[in-house]
Amino acid sequence: MRWQRAAVAVLAMVLAAGSGLGLGVVRAAAQDATPAAMTEIAITITATEFEFDGPSEVEAGLVSVTMDNAGEFRHHAQLFKIDDGTSVDDFVAGLETGEAFGLGTAHGGPATVGGGVQTTTIQRLDAGQYVVLCFVTGRDGVPHYMKGMAFPFTVAGEDAGAPDPESDLDVSMVDYQFELAEDSFEAGQHVWKVTNEGDENHELAILKLPEGMTADAYRAMMMAPADATPDAAATPDPDAPQPTAVGGIKALGPGLSGWVVADLEPGEYVAVCFIPDENGTSHAMLGMISGFTVR
Ligand SMILES: [Cu+2]
Known part of the structure; x- marks a missing residue:
């Protein structure tokens, strides 16, 4: 329950940042020990059938990414950093042939959960162009990214060098x-x-x-x-x-x-x-x- 409320708060901050500063850099203050608050920079990506919603610009550094699966199907949020000189469209188009995997670097992101579940991963992101993708494939054999679950965002600025999260x-x-x-x-x-x-x-x-x-x-x-x-x-x-x-x-x-x-x-x-x-x-x-x- 506490986790859900905190995520809603983060989302509210994301929305506030988006409306107040144009598509500003998202920076959420740490408030408590909820997953999203373990890092100074926290974003929420909402998954539904079949799209992602989230901030279009994120500050570089140690970033916690919470995927809120607000849909009914299973989804995940695979992050890729796209190589300089490749467009998001070209990268996504290259996924079908596998060519895209040579044009970017897999950067983690929350793995698959069912509808109504939130899940968080933390990764270090440096400046560049990223895309979030869902490769979950339904009975029709069409991966979700081809139905609209490909969401671009940019990471800007310098990594301030926050220490790694404590792991057990x-x-x-x-x-x-x-x-x-x-x-x-x-x-x-x-x-x-x-x-x-x-x-x-x-x-x-x-x-x-x-x-x-x-x-x-x-x-x-x-x-x-x-x-x-x-x-x-x-x-x-x-x-x-x-x-x-x-x-x-x-x-x-x-x-x-x-x-x-x-x-x-x-x-x-x-x-x-x-x-x-x-x-x-x-x-x-x-x-x-x-x-x-x-x-
Ligand atoms: Cu493997």
Whole structure:
């Protein structure tokens, strides 16, 4: 409840900044220990079917990004920094062929959650042109970014050099596995520092497994070839309880770190990377599924 109110307050500040200063640089003051207040610069991106809304200009530095999924479908907010000399339109057009991935750098952002859920990640953004994208794909096979969920914003100014957020769980991602410092921890808010130490883009999606499903069972389900589609864990029995996407951090380029502010209830979970390799094989199928327990 406190979290929701704070996010509304941040959104109000965003709107106030937008109306008072034209499309001014957004800077929210830290107020309490809510996820958005862990950094001096905080933005909220609202996801609905099928668009994003958020500030068009953000101050450079350590930025907390809260995605408010105000829609009914699952959405995420993948940040990309677009290389100088490439337009947002050209970048988005190049996503279909994969060409775009050579024209920008994956910079994290909140991973998939269901409708009505807010989720926060923190990442260091330097000046440049960015775009937020949702790659979630419905039954029609059309990714949401092609339906309008591609939102450009610019980052301006110099990174003031705020220290990294304090984290209590470190995860490194390599090609192709997760290395979790701990695989069992207590419920409540934790800050995960996620670092890509591999040579490819990786993400850390957090899925809560349904009662009775183990990480091994989830892995076996994903390995069933026809069912392993990105961001849609299918099972042979369509009525069987499904894992629930509860956040995490979207793809980070090699060498980058991001922070996940996770508040998980007790249960069995998996960390999964659904990014495809050059042959289109999900990293999940190459080993990027790690089980963990929240007590
Ligand atoms: Cu990966």
